[in-house]
Amino acid sequence: MNEATKGILAMIAACTVWGLSALYYKMIAHVPPLEVLSHRTLWSLVFFGVVLAVQGRLGQIGAILRNGRTLGGVALAALMISGNWFLFIFSIQIGHAVEASLGYYIFPLVSVILGAVFLRESLNAFKWVAVALAGVAVTVLTLGLGVPPWISLAIALTFGFYGLIKKQVAAGPVVSVTTEVLLLAPLAGVWLWGVHTQGWTGIAGRTGAAFGSNWHDSLILMVSGPLTALPLILFSYASKRVTMATIGLAQYVNPTLQFLVATLAFHEPFTFWHGLAFPLIWAALALYSAETLRQDRVLRRAAVRAGTSGRTVT
Incomplete structure (x- = not known):
């Protein structure tokens, strides 16, 4: 199995966990979103720390902290993924899981644009048409609902930039993700201190302090660590082995599962x-997928021909 195939499989596994994770966050919808985010950050750090300790690689975090350029990239990635986490948790709590799924449907096409702009990955006319169809879908929702789908757009952009940044960070996936949550941990700790001792409520306008109040909530909040860490490790692993376009292609699993959960389980x-709007997005993704697969077949044939030619004896 080559590295690209491993990357695709890792991406699909990560997206499956993300796609079904709304069911988990619905279980703790009574806990304010910033509190859930803080626990998600801290328990992820614990999980990552255990993984690196078992592997004997905790010392590699120091190398990132001492390298200003790498640390800057990891810090930006941490901000992007933290914002993405919060938006997803918030959308589930306020009954906008459909909008969250739309955001992850838009994300692959955002990745295409980011890859073209920042990494100079080429796009042909078919892919530009796919991007245009996504733009039409967003416009339709904006005109029909009276406001732009801000949650969807913000989710797509934060996750798109996260993938772009991670692709360029010169650090191993597990180590870099651990450093991300390490940088976020002080903020999470301060917020939980304020919630438990000062009665901070945040944007939800309600008190929480759920951890320690009962074993059920405490256990569920602790589970947010491995639930967050495992797909992030897989995503980071995949992002270094496949193109931005392939990342976008594999992401369809995530929003499809989210959409099914939102409409069938949550009855939104x-x-x-x-x-x-959704059929326009699906049409855009179908067009983009078909063109991507066609290009992959052409490249594989060219590689086979080149290999055959190289072995010819004259």
Whole structure:
């Protein structure tokens, strides 16, 4: 199995966990989102720390902290993924899981644009049409609902930039992700201190302090560590082995599962305007996928021909 195939499989596994994770966060919807985010950060750090300790690689974190350029990239990635986590948790709590799924549907096409702009990955006319269809879908929702789908757009952009930044960070996936949550941990600790001792409520406007109040909530909050860490490790592993376009292609598993959970399990409303926008997104992804697969077949054939030619004796 080559590295690219390993990357694709890792990406699919990560997206499956993310796609079903809304069911988990719905279980703790009574806990304010910033509190959930803080626990998610700290328990992820614990999980990552154990993984690196077992591997004998905790010392590699210091190498990142001493390298200003790498540390800067990891810090930016930490901000992007933290914002993405918060938006997803918040959308589940306020009953906008459909919008969250739309954001992850848009994300692959955002990745395409970011890859073209920052990494100079080429796009042909078919892929530009796919991006244009996604733009039409967002416009339809904006006009139909009266406001842009801000949650969807913010989720797509934060996750898109996270993938872009991670692709360029010169550090191993587990070590770099551990450093991300390490940088976020002081903020999470301060917030939980304020929640438990000062009664901070945050944007939810309600008190939480769930951890320690009962074993059920405490256990569920602790599970957020491995639930967050495992797919992030897989995503980081994959992002270094596949192109931005391939990352976008594999991401379809995530929003499809999210969409099914939102409509079938949460029974969220699916409006007429959503009924217009989602098929446009699906058509864009189908067009992009078909063109990507066609290009991959062409490249494979060219590689085979080049290999055959190279072995010819004259």
